[in-house]
Amino acid sequence: MAEMLLRDAMSKALREALDEDDRSFLMGEDIGAYGGAYAVTKGFLEKYGEERVRDTPISESVFVGAGVGSAIIGMRPIVEVMTINFTLVAMDQIINHAAKLSYMSNGQMQVPLIIRTVTGGGGQLAATHSQSFENWFASVPGLRVVVPATPYDALGMFRSCRKNNNPIIFAEHALLYRVRGEVPEEYYEIPLGKARIAKPGTDVTLVAYSGMVRVAEEAAAKLGEDNISSEVIDLRCLSPLDLDTVIESVKKTNRVAIVEETWKTGGFSGTIASDIQEAAFDELDGPVIRINGPDVPAPYARNIEQLMIPSSDWVVKSVKYNFGL
Amino acid sequence: METNLKIQDELLLKMYEEMVLCRTLDERIWMLNRQGKAAIMASSQGHEAGQIGSVAALRKGYDQCYIYYRDLAVLLTLGLTPAEIIKGFVAKEGEPLSGARQFPTHGAHPEYGVINLSNVIATHIPQAVGAALTAKMKKEDRVIVAYFGDGASSAGDCHEAMNFAAIHKLPVIFFCENNGYAISVPLSKQMAVDNVAGRAEGYGMPGIEIDGCDIVAVYETTVEAVARARTGLGPTLIEANVERYLPHTSDDDDSIYRSSQEIEEAKKRDPLRLLREQLLERKILNLKEDKYIHESAKEIVNKATEEAENAPYPETTDFFKHVYAE
Ligand SMILES: Cc1ncc(C[n+]2csc(CCOP(=O)(O)OP(=O)(O)O)c2C)c(N)n1
Ligand SMILES: [Mg+2]
Numbered sequence: 077m078a079e080m081l082l083r084d085a086m087s088k089a090l091r092e093a094l095d096e097d098d099r100s101f102l103m104g105e106d107i108g109a110y111g112g113a114y115a116v117t118k119g120f121l122e123k124y125g126e127e128r129v130r131d132t133p134i135s136e137s138v139f140v141g142a143g144v145g146s147a148i149i150g151m152r153p154i155v156e157v158m159t160i161n162f163t164l165v166a167m168d169q170i171i172n173h174a175a176k177l178s179y180m181s182n183g184q185m186q187v188p189l190i191i192r193t194v195t196g197g198g199g200q201l202a203a204t205h206s207q208s209f210e211n212w213f214a215s216v217p218g219l220r221v222v223v224p225a226t227p228y229d230a231l232g233m234f235r236s237c238r239k240n241n242n243p244i245i246f247a248e249h250a251l252l253y254r255v256r257g258e259v260p261e262e263y264y265e266i267p268l269g270k271a272r273i274a275k276p277g278t279d280v281t282l283v284a285y286s287g288m289v290r291v292a293e294e295a296a297a298k299l300g301e302d303n304i305s306s307e308v309i310d311l312r313c314l315s316p317l318d319l320d321t322v323i324e325s326v327k328k329t330n331r332v333a334i335v336e337e338t339w340k341t342g343g344f345s346g347t348i349a350s351d352i353q354e355a356a357f358d359e360l361d362g363p364v365i366r367i368n369g370p371d372v373p374a375p376y377a378r379n380i381e382q383l384m385i386p387s388s389d390w391v392v393k394s395v396k397y398n399f400g401l
Numbered sequence: 402m403e404t405n406l407k408i409q410d411e412l413l414l415k416m417y418e419e420m421v422l423c424r425t426l427d428e429r430i431w432m433l434n435r436q437g438k439a440a441i442m443a444s445s446q447g448h449e450a451g452q453i454g455s456v457a458a459l460r461k462g463y464d465q466c467y468i469y470y471r472d473l474a475v476l477l478t479l480g481l482t483p484a485e486i487i488k489g490f491v492a493k494e495g496e497p498l499s500g501a502r503q504f505p506t507h508g509a510h511p512e513y514g515v516i517n518l519s520n521v522i523a524t525h526i527p528q529a530v531g532a533a534l535t536a537k538m539k540k541e542d543r544v545i546v547a548y549f550g551d552g553a554s555s556a557g558d559c560h561e562a563m564n565f566a567a568i569h570k571l572p573v574i575f576f577c578e579n580n581g582y583a584i585s586v587p588l589s590k591q592m593a594v595d596n597v598a599g600r601a602e603g604y605g606m607p608g609i610e611i612d613g614c615d616i617v618a619v620y621e622t623t624v625e626a627v628a629r630a631r632t633g634l635g636p637t638l639i640e641a642n643v644e645r646y647l648p649h650t651s652d653d654d655d656s657i658y659r660s661s662q663e664i665e666e667a668k669k670r671d672p673l674r675l676l677r678e679q680l681l682e683r684k685i686l687n688l689k690e691d692k693y694i695h696e697s698a699k700e701i702v703n704k705a706t707e708e709a710e711n712a713p714y715p716e717t718t719d720f721f722k723h724v725y726a727e
Contacts, residue, residue: 110585133555200440202504377492377501
C-alpha cells in the first residue's frame with residue numbers, strides 16, 4: 077500500500093473527478109497557475125486547461141452561486157473556498173439556496189455541488205482566519221458535511237461525494253495536509269455517514285472529527301500509559317451523522333468525551349451529547365464530557381492560541397478528572 | 402488650485418524620510434519572519450508612495466483610515482512607532498492595535514484614526530462608508546479613506562459600498578492600491594477592463610487612475626479628493642498603480658506565477674528610488690544627507706527590534722477580556 081499525504085490524496089480525488097466525469101470542473105481563487113493555496117491543484121492547469129480549472133476573482137458569492145446555478149442544470153462543479161472563514165461572504169448562496177433548492181422545488185432540482193474548503197486554526201492566523209464552522213453547516217437541513225481526518229478517508233469519501241446529489245461541504249483541516257497515511261492502489265469508497273473506530277478500547281469513548289482525531293488518538297496513547305483503555309471514534313461526517321457507532325461504543329465503555337476544536341457554545345459536541353443521553357442514558361456512568369475551545373475568538377499570540385485549542389493533555393486531564401480514573 | 406498644490410520641498414523631504422524608514426522596517430520584519438519570529442508578513446515594498454502620499458493629504462488624527470494588511474506605511478506615517486509595529490508581528494505585550502490578539506497590523510488606534518479590523522477581503526469598505534455616513538450626519542468635515550487592493554475590487558462588498566457612498570454623497574475616498582495581483586491571480590483574470598477607476602462613472606463619482614509610484618501625483622490627487630469630500634461633494638475613487646516587490650505574503654512563493662524579469666522590470670519604478678532621484682536632482686537632498694537618513698532609519702529599526710524582542714509575551718489571563726463590551 078502506498079503512503080500518501082492528505083494533500084496528495086485530495087489531488088488524486090480531484091484528478092479522478094476531472095478524468096472520469098466531463099461534467100466536473102473546478103473554480104476558486106489561486107487554483108490555476110498557483111496550484112491552490114494549499115497546493116492541492118498543483119499542475120492541474122497545465123493538464124486540464126483554463127475551462128476546467130478556473131481561477132476566480134475574489135468573489136466567493138458569485139463562484140459559489142455560479143456553482144449552484146451550474147449544478148442545477150446538470151454539471152457537477154467542485155468549488156474551492158480558500159478557507160471556511162470566507163464561506164461567510166457566500167452564506168446566502170449556501171444556506172438559502174444550495175441547501176434548500178431540492179426541497180423548495182419539490183425535488184425537481186438537485187444541487188450536486190461540492191464546496192471544498194479549509195478549516196481550523198493553530199497557524200497563528202488569528203480571529204477571522206482560524207475558525208471552524210462545520211458545526212454550523214451540519215445544522216442546516218439539505219447540506220452534507222464531510223470532515224476527513226486521514227488521507228485514506230479523504231480520497232474514499234470524496235469518491236462518494238461525487239456520486240451524491242446533495243450540496244456538500246467538504247472541509248479539509250489546514251494542519252492535516254501534511255499528514256501521511258496509507259492509501260491503497262485499488263479502488264475503494266468510504267460511504268458518507270459511517271464513522272470509523274480509529275482505535276478500539278474499553279474504558280472510555282473519545283469522539284472526534286477532523287483535526288481533533290489526532291488529538292484524541294494522542295490522548296488515548298497517554299491514557300494507555302496509565303492503563304486506561306480508550307476507544308477513539310472518528311465521525312468522518314457530521315451529516316449524515318453515524319450515531320449508531322457512537323452508541324455501540326458507549327454501551328461498551330459507559331463513558332464518553334467529545335473533543336471538538338470550535339467554541340463550546342453551539343458546538344456540535346452539544347448535539348452529539350444530547351443524542352447520546354437520549355439514546356443510551358442508562359448506559360452512562362457519568363455525564364457526557366464536552367471538550368471544546370473556549371468561547372473566545374482565536375488570538376494571534378502563539379502562547380495564547382495554543383491554550384485555546386483542545387490538546388491531548390487537556391483531554392487526558394479532563395477524562396481522568398471527570399470520570400475519577 | 403495648481404499652485405497651492407505644489408508640494409513644498411520640506412514635505413517632499415519628510416515623505417522621503419518616512420519612506421526610507423518604512424522600507425527599512427519592512428525589510429526587517431520580513432527578516433524576522435524568516436528567522437521564525439514573526440508568524441506572517443505582507444510586505445508594503447513598492448506600495449509606499451501610494452500610502453505615504455495619500456496620508457500626507459489628510460488631517461492626521463481627525464480623518465480616518467480604514468486600511469488593509471499591506472498598509473505598513475499608513476500605520477507608520479499616522480504615528481505608530483516601529484517598536485509598536487514590530488510588537489504586533491512578534492506578538493508581544495504592549496502591542497497597541499489589538500494587544501497581540503489580531504493578525505499583525507490589525508486592530509485599531511482611534512487616536513490616530515486608523516482602523517484595520519478584518520483581513521477578510523473588502524469587508525472593511527462598507528464600514529468605512531458607515532464612518533463617512535456618520536461624519537455627514539454629524540455635520541463633521543471628517544474624511545474617511547478606505548484602502549484596498551485590486552483583488553478586493555471584485556468583492557460584492559466593494560461594489561455595494563461604492564454605490565451606497567455615491568448615492569449619499571459621502572465623504573469617503575476609495576483608495577485602490579493596484580499591484581496587478583490578487584495573490585497569484587493577475588488583473589486579466591480579475592476583471593475584463595484594464596482599470597478599476599473606470600467603474601466610478603457607473604456609480605456616479607469621479608474615478609482617477611494615477612501612477613502610484615509617483616508620490617507627487619498621489620499627494621495632489623488625494624488633496625483634491627479630500628477637498629471634494631470635505632466640502633460635501635461626495636466620494637472619489639483613486640486607483641494608484643503600484644508594484645508588489647515581494648511575494649503576496651511570507652507564506653507565498655511568487656516564482657510559481659511570475660518571472661524574476663517581471664519583478665526587475667517593476668523595480669525600475671521603485672517609488673523610493675524615484676523620489677530619491679527627484680530630490681537629488683532638485684537639490685533638496687544631497688548624498689551626505691541621504692546617507693544620514695538611511696543610517697538613522699536603520700538605527701531606529703534596530704532599537705525598535707531590540708525593544709520588541711525584549712518585551713514579554715502577553716499574559717494568558719488577559720485574553721478572555723473584551724469578548725464582550727464591559
Ligand atoms: C473574502 C476573502 N477571500 C479570500 C481571501 C484570501 N486572500 C487574502 S489576500 C488575497 C488577495 C488580495 O489581493 P488584493 O486585494 O489585490 O491585495 P494585495 O494583497 O495584492 O495588496 C486573498 C485572495 C480573503 N482574505 N478574504
Ligand atoms: Mg493586488
